[in-house]
Amino acid sequence: MIDFRYHLVSIIAVFLALALGLVVGASALRGPLVDQLKDTSNRLKNSNEALRRQNNAAGQVSTYDNQVIGAAAAQVVAGRLKDQSVVFVEAPGADDQMRAQTADMVSKAGARISGYVTLQNKYLDPNQQATLNELTDRLKPAGLTFSADATSYDRTADELAWVLVTKQAARNGQEDPAAGQVLSGFKEAGFLTYSGQPATRATLAIVIAPAAASSDKNAAADNKALGALPMALYTYGGGTVVVGDPDSATEGGMIKALRDDDDVKGHVATVDTGDIPAGRLTAVLALAAAKQGKVGDYGIGSKADGALPTPIPTPTPTMTKKK
CATH class of the missing domain: 3.40.50 (Rossmann fold)
Structure with a gap:
């Protein structure tokens, strides 16, 4: 009859085999695998840094656009x-x-x-x-x-x-x-x-x-x-x-x-x-x-005709008194 001790020994044997396989496999692949992982990590780091710079630049351009438009708006309207x-x-x-x-x-x-x-x-x-x-x-x-x-x-x-x-x-x-x-x-x-x-x-x-x-x-x-x-x-x-x-x-x-x-x-x-x-x-x-x-x-959403009216409406002329 197969008792509990048999199951326990079998389970331990399986885990020992897995552990041994991992050790042997890691030892054989350690050099190339580690190098590959390092290379991938460096590439991801560089890509992330580039995206961060692009995002910062886009934010600065957006802020600049808003500042210019905000400053000029009074004269435009x-x-x-x-x-x-x-x-x-x-x-x-x-x-x-x-x-x-x-x-x-x-x-x-x-x-x-x-x-x-x-x-x-x-x-x-x-x-x-x-x-x-x-x-x-x-x-x-x-x-x-x-x-x-x-x-x-x-x-x-x-x-x-x-x-x-x-x-x-x-x-x-x-x-x-x-x-x-x-x-x-x-x-x-x-x-x-x-x-x-x-x-x-x-x-x-x-x-x-x-x-x-x-x-x-x-x-x-x-x-x-x-x-x-x-x-x-x-x-x-x-x-x-x-x-x-x-x-x-x-x-x-x-x-x-x-x-x-x-x-x-x-x-x-x-x-x-x-x-x-x-x-x-x-x-x-x-x-x-x-x-x-x-x-x-x-605007920019669905079914927009454009960014703004075309042609742009002209200002109402200011009436000046004749001298």
Whole structure:
């Protein structure tokens, strides 16, 4: 009978054989194998060092580009939005810093910023849609009509756009009590916040897209709901640009959803490089072009028409008094 001691001796014998084989094999191959390993290690080390230098150089070039563009931007955009006013609308999850830096560029272009409106997460909550719809009906100003086939988000977007922008020069910059009541109503209900004087109605609008593309199951519905607002701002105002980062032009991103929508094409401009100075400069040029009726998609993402509008819009001439 084979007992436990037999198994133990057999296992020990196997391990001794393996150990002996490793020793003999290592002794025979030690020289060539070690040399080969050393050579491979040196090559990998040199390759890694070269990549590190290339990465540092690319970072320095990028920093240099941003510094040059940032320094020259004020002169490049000067006068391009003269006599215009711009309202900023932030989607839930938008980058506040992107908004602030884009607003600075817009101010350098000569525009007045009427105010900032920030949509809250509650705005996209499916459980709040009925409440949002009821509020929209209750706050609807006299003179505003909704399309018969408008969705609930289309109706809300139309109402917000009606109080935020205008095509009429006489209404630009004028505080409208009815518009203020609409914004206050949505704010008190927790659907948005605002600062500045957005009820004075701007001529142009910039929408800041969410900073990250969504992988949520409701991403398509959320982007459809958000997309209704820039379309409404286009309808009631003089031009609208949606600004985001490269991620916003990927699957699940607001800008990609807009670029994939044939109903939006030719009406709302998009810029997917708003996280860098060149992109914010492009946003101003895109807004100036939209004011002139030329709309495109700019940046580096899918379906971009190019880096910036072509031809570049000319600045509004400064009027000089005759002597």
